[in-house]
Amino acid sequence: MNRFGERFAFTTFGESHGVALGCVVDGVPAGLAIDEAYIQSEMDRRKPGQNAFATARQEGDVVQIFSGVFEGMSTGTPIAMVIYNGDQKSKDYENVKNIFRPGHADFTYFHKYGLRDHRGGGRSSARETASRVAAGAIAKLMLRELGITCKSGVCAVSGIEGALEDFAYASSSEIFALDPSVEAAQKAAILEAKNAHDSVGGVVKVRIDGVGVGLGEPMYYKLDSVLASAMMGINAAKAVEIGDGVEAAKKRGSQNNDALTCKGFESNHAGGILGGISNGDAITLKVHFKPTPSIFIPQRTLSTSGEAVEFALKGRHDPCVAVRGSVVCEAMAALVIADMLLLNMGRTLEGLKRHYFEKSS
Amino acid sequence: MNRFGERFAFTTFGESHGVALGCVVDGVPAGLAIDEAYIQSEMDRRKPGQNAFATARQEGDVVQIFSGVFEGMSTGTPIAMVIYNGDQKSKDYENVKNIFRPGHADFTYFHKYGLRDHRGGGRSSARETASRVAAGAIAKLMLRELGITCKSGVCAVSGIEGALEDFAYASSSEIFALDPSVEAAQKAAILEAKNAHDSVGGVVKVRIDGVGVGLGEPMYYKLDSVLASAMMGINAAKAVEIGDGVEAAKKRGSQNNDALTCKGFESNHAGGILGGISNGDAITLKVHFKPTPSIFIPQRTLSTSGEAVEFALKGRHDPCVAVRGSVVCEAMAALVIADMLLLNMGRTLEGLKRHYFEKSS
Amino acid sequence: MNRFGERFAFTTFGESHGVALGCVVDGVPAGLAIDEAYIQSEMDRRKPGQNAFATARQEGDVVQIFSGVFEGMSTGTPIAMVIYNGDQKSKDYENVKNIFRPGHADFTYFHKYGLRDHRGGGRSSARETASRVAAGAIAKLMLRELGITCKSGVCAVSGIEGALEDFAYASSSEIFALDPSVEAAQKAAILEAKNAHDSVGGVVKVRIDGVGVGLGEPMYYKLDSVLASAMMGINAAKAVEIGDGVEAAKKRGSQNNDALTCKGFESNHAGGILGGISNGDAITLKVHFKPTPSIFIPQRTLSTSGEAVEFALKGRHDPCVAVRGSVVCEAMAALVIADMLLLNMGRTLEGLKRHYFEKSS
């Protein structure tokens, strides 16, 4: 249950304030050049402490590869990656040891498991997503070999939404903003909330280009279904849209159908997926993140022994989790596509035969 | 890949115009009374041909149980259920044999598999969801024993959204409308589109009551993640929201956090899920359906041999798939909860010990 | 848990005396010609009632395909096959309704599930293996396209073992005997036991030819490991050997290692598997079956209410389950190989790239 994927699959482990966290990536085809500098650069994109819009925590997030790579190449065996926990201020969490923080998983973990590691949220901390980004970097290395790209950015903050989707711009924006014309307003919204000891929600857009026709396994491992699962499983995600998503439900069929021409689809309301299978167009999706539950305004809650308490949270937290969340969405998207690529092999007898007889030669 | 669930799992088979479709439900605990009349009544809710708001196709949708039940009780072995295909007008589909219907899976199936059963969409037809409703009925029988209920209804049609959520009313509404005050307008929108040979989208709301704290398996089988997968995998679904969903992303943390008091949570913005685990409150979610792609207005597309064609679809289709889709959403929700209930057993050593030693006595 | 395989996977359902039994085969590549007469011919090999060496029960074992095949070809969607139960003499089992038959699963099913379908052993009946043979026939059709063959035969009965392995001879022998020189003695042993109202054990040999190098997924889906699981899961199987098996453990390394030369391996003690991966040589294995537990000599046992009873079983049973078991072993072997073939695709980046870019062209 701490594993994602069927063929290109990864398992994560680790808590926010434990010795280390990491992942084991299984199913990576042999012969892939594992560019460690690239993996680290992906980690650095998610890394906190880089500007005023994210938590001030300093997490080195240095990835160390333990297995699966020999002389720079993947060997087909599992790739284990470890990230040691560094800047842990576990004492910051002493005051929440016996308290269920509102909007957090404290309450549910405690009741499910009968005990919990309260330090930094333990396993439920978004710190776990560092492992996903590491695994996603491996996936992206593989996709690169096939000419497939995954890009992400923030399209809305606190309801302030831009129309433009400039992924190149987003990559260098401090808040990964997709639309430069609203970036200043989005930043202001984040800082205003932060100064008010509060937080804001936001929306991430992901776009995947270069995917051919055919990815996705009906009936219960459809491409959109698995993308939805991947995205909704990210901490604080509350909604996922494929293509036009929510807007599609307001339209008529004649407006929403994408006409197919000799030059391809005339429009892409579908977000590149038909019947759960990629149609060759760009795959597009949106993920809606709730505002960070960790706020510094006094809140009412219960203690683990059932008493009503009012308390103010301490520590260091992102005022808008959607910002760093966009890197995680992108990683998860890459992991889904990598998995679907492997699953898609062998869908026809002809493909199987070709593969089998080539191998033997 | 035609299987859903880990412990309470079902596998479906069958095409729209084949001999039969059906499912094999695995993991049903032994000793559950299998009320066949109830299963059939669930089928009848989804069944088309009942009023002006759905397709005129007459599908008997009679379920026959082949295995897994002995003297009216589940035996712990797989329950196979079969629905023979009746009112098939395969000839209606002769004209689409060599055409990719816009908005349909024709194009993607053909390219993925190299061939396709064109009759009624074959496997990609929403007719497959009849199997899900049958499986869902078994799940609901189990949930009933635990006091858990799943309810569904249509909250919006073509952008016309009501404020009220009256699930009891919805159950007897021809379009499963949740808000009687907008039902007439919603019906009019459907008929207007239908008369214009077009279709409309809609939104379904699902509510699950009676679920205790603790369902959902972090990290990659979270309750919200699996619900998202289950819903997005339904034909024509394009967006899934948990709790406040899209609205949550526009709010501040102080507005969105649900305060915890001695009497429970003061609000339920979270939709009953924290950290991927049920928090004991009602689980709420929304599913957005695109307008039916099958419309009767002439459309441009390609033939399977790559030529541009304009054609007008024939046959009988739902003008708003969200209506019957709501029954499918409800079934999938029940199946997810049933699975999570079984997965949740053994989460603590104490629970395992109690179960183990009781068994031995 | 009623499913076997990862990519070429099948799910079975059905009890001995229920309406029907069958299977859903998932992952069959599209474009495979589904030869129904061949499938039926495989069923007929396993079918009882054909001679004195098997039970006199008449089971038609006619397979009906419900889905997944269109115009004679697999479509890539699940293939459901159903076998209606015919010659049921459920009354034969009235006297065992409240008794745990020694050597049978009655006792364990009853305690696990709290109730049981006593008619003919219910789900635990070897009748379930008919579904495996149907699924195996699909696998064999696929293997045939790749030049891979699975053969089986009986090498020992009641300790009478032949040295010769003539699979062609076995296919026409009434007891699937591999060595004509001991066949008469083996037949005599079966009849002698039968006449004494007793039963005998036997050993099956399976040989798979034409498998290239590379099938098997280390570390926990190795080819030998999965074959062992497949074989040991057959009713009455008590031991599985790969290659020289038990004999290998008595030898020295210098005797057991297969020297590799330009012409291939000089010997095949390994049974065609090294490190869990096929080495290109013939894959060989043996399965040891216990004597049929259903005997007609009076036996002591308990009733379901815990009283000691002595009783004599009635009904019709195989005096040596290994005979018909050999057909099941062969089917399971084919299913394992089919699964491994699909799993093996995408093991190298080069293979993935070739497959991906071919598809797009």
Place this chain on the structure above:
Amino acid sequence: MNRFGERFAFTTFGESHGVALGCVVDGVPAGLAIDEAYIQSEMDRRKPGQNAFATARQEGDVVQIFSGVFEGMSTGTPIAMVIYNGDQKSKDYENVKNIFRPGHADFTYFHKYGLRDHRGGGRSSARETASRVAAGAIAKLMLRELGITCKSGVCAVSGIEGALEDFAYASSSEIFALDPSVEAAQKAAILEAKNAHDSVGGVVKVRIDGVGVGLGEPMYYKLDSVLASAMMGINAAKAVEIGDGVEAAKKRGSQNNDALTCKGFESNHAGGILGGISNGDAITLKVHFKPTPSIFIPQRTLSTSGEAVEFALKGRHDPCVAVRGSVVCEAMAALVIADMLLLNMGRTLEGLKRHYFEKSS
């Protein structure tokens, strides 16, 4: 594919001469006291370099826990354990870099993956089993809470087999011998082979006591089937027997059936399993190990470029892998039972209801 188990599941990673190897154990119930000293003591049993009967390699095999344990207790989150590789003499393997060692996985890995980590066998090295023993130790801690014990020992070496099964004696024997009366002969056989630069095979017996009735999931996750898979997947295993195994196939039904009396089963030919489900009696099985393929006698083989070569292996190797293999068999048995215990929960509606309502209170 580097994962074993369904509910109590573990994933392993790591090569013989990489940075580290280890495992992630998922599904451990929360609230289990994790006794690190015990885990280490289990590792030490498998550790080489302890006497003349095993390889002289010094592997510290010190386990470090990275996650999943808080204040000495399991938290229900994945437990990652790491074993750094210490005494690596990678240079010992320079001479096999371009050679396929007979009896090893060199040939198959190279052809499957197109490249290989030749150092110490890479992933295919039996060193990987250290991870299994670490995971198995967690399983044994859990089983201890339920009064279930797993024991193992060597019953035969090079065909020298004892009649006695003294597991207590085995635990302190240098070769884990089960029968003291043949231990000296078995030791002599090992040393004789070793001095001849050769190796010998052996047989391991495993016995599991205290398992109640009901473990094992028909039809394709039967207890015997999964045990067979677990055992056959251990390096060098070539045969697995359940209960009387090979001998059962030589007997008559009247000899092999275990009569059931008020005091339990009168005999245990079945090895504690009926119909794939534990019957409450001791579970017994045997695993046959081939002689170590690494021998120092000159052997003929091929180079990776296809040339015939004769070469003599260097390095340090166990003369009889069955000895240390017995510890691995025991670990795997414990892991299978742990998994089956969790899977068995929820088999009856009554059990589910009891568990569910207890939780809520």
